[in-house]
Amino acid sequence: MGFGLVVRFTTHDAASARAFDGLAEEALKGIRTQEPGTLVYVNHSVPDEPNVRVFYELYADRAAFEEHERQPHVQRFLSERAQHLASFEVTFLDEISGKGTPDRQAEQ
Known part of the structure; x- marks a missing residue:
């Protein structure tokens, strides 16, 4: 079964939001190429x-x-993000059912 999470970030202001997006994009480069899971x-x-x-x-x-x-790309994101954030909230998710997840591909 898949394992997921939703994270809601609130940045300080528009400039912080842009900087946060840049930091996230840097992390995504590594996530796209180095994380098959x-x-x-x-x-x-x-x-x-x-x-x-x-x-x-x-x-x-x-x-x-x-x-x-x-x-390393995630560790950098985690250590640098705080300067841009007023708050954040993490919700962990355990899959019950759905479409498009690896265990559900055969069911589609």
């Missing part, structure tokens, strides 16, 4: 909340998430 990793903006970003992350399993957390 990271299935989905998306930075979303929120309409009418210009300083809010929501990440949706889906991993093959908990071990893939833990491997993601150990990567």
Whole structure:
């Protein structure tokens, strides 16, 4: 079963939001090329909340998430993001059912 999380970030202001997006994009370069267990990793903006970003992350399993957390590009993101943030909230997710996840591909 997949393992996921949703993270809601609130940046200080528009300049912080732009800097945060740049930092996230740098991390995504490594995520795209070096993390086969990271299935989905998306930075979303929120309409009418210009300083809010929501990440949706889906991993093959908990071990893939833990491997993601150990990567240098992720460690850099985690250490640098605080300067841009007023707050953040993490919600971990365990899959019940769905479409498009690895265990569900055969069902589609």
